[in-house]
Amino acid sequence: GAVVSQHPSRVICKSGTSVKIECRSLDFQATTMFWYRQFPKQSLMLMATSNEGSKATYEQGVEKDKFLINHASLTLSTLTVTSAHPEDSSFYICSARDAGTSGGYEQYFGPGTRLTVT
Amino acid sequence: AQKITQTQPGMFVQEKEAVTLDCTYDTSDPSYGLFWYKQPSSGEMIFLIYQGSYDQQNATEGRYSLNFQKARKSANLVISASQLGDSAMYFCAMREGGGGGADGLTFGKGTHLIIQP
Numbered sequence: 001g002a003v004v005s006q007h008p009s010r011v012i013c014k015s016g017t018s019v020k021i022e023c024r025s026l027d028f029q030a031t032t033m034f035w036y037r038q039f040p041k042q043s044l045m046l047m048a049t050s051n052e053g054s055k056a057t058y059e060q061g062v063e064k065d066k067f068l069i070n071h072a073s074l075t076l077s078t079l080t081v082t083s084a085h086p087e088d089s090s091f092y093i094c095s096a097r098d099a100g101t102s103g104g105y106e107q108y109f110g111p112g113t114r115l116t117v118t
Numbered sequence: 119a120q121k122i123t124q125t126q127p128g129m130f131v132q133e134k135e136a137v138t139l140d141c142t143y144d145t146s147d148p149s150y151g152l153f154w155y156k157q158p159s160s161g162e163m164i165f166l167i168y169q170g171s172y173d174q175q176n177a178t179e180g181r182y183s184l185n186f187q188k189a190r191k192s193a194n195l196v197i198s199a200s201q202l203g204d205s206a207m208y209f210c211a212m213r214e215g216g217g218g219g220a221d222g223l224t225f226g227k228g229t230h231l232i233i234q235p
Binding site for chain 2: 046095108
């Protein structure tokens with residue numbers, strides 16, 4: 001099956017710094033990638049949708065200037081958390097959509113990145 | 119109103135028994151997809167099963183089946199012959215639209231399933 005990787009798997013940063021998270025589709029081209037956030041013991045919440053070569057679409061309540069998304073190629077999307085604060089500590093998960101498939105196999109999730117801001 | 123409702127925060131089931139995890143959804147879009155994912159403590163999201171709104175038959179994948187009742191807007195997951203390794207969080211999710219677009223998934227709050235020996 002298709003594989004999506006995320007890097008890093010865990011990151012600890014100090015308040016006020018920026019952190020970049022990478023999401024890669026390893027064996028397929030992903031025209032669309034999604035970024036989700038999951039707080040402890042809660043559900044996944046869609047943050048934004050990124051399409052290769054265009055600006056990301058953010059969900060209501062998500063600050064686009066704080067969560068910068070770049071989808072520069074068909075296999076890579078990055079999420080940069082700028083000026084991170086402790087309340088940004090969360091589990092960030094990306095998924096990549098294989099435009100060549102349909103049905104339930106259309107989205108493949110990465111393993112997630114656990115961000116801790118101290 | 120919540121788009122995906124999972125009413126069972128936690129469930130304890132004896133090993134080898136069948137278990138049903140409830141999910142109801144709300145959408146006015148005639149075309150949608152329903153998903154179930156398993157999330158073990160490691161955090162990865164493991165795809166289990168999918169049901170399209172126009173699919174005539176209930177989806178099945180090995181020990182997993184989806185009891186799709188469209189009129190009731192219900193998409194319950196049934197796990198037959200439960201195993202200790204089935205212990206995890208289970209999320210029901212929905213994609214609205216035909217899938218040809220770039221629609222992310224809306225997730226329910228999840229059910230924490232614990233299989234007891």
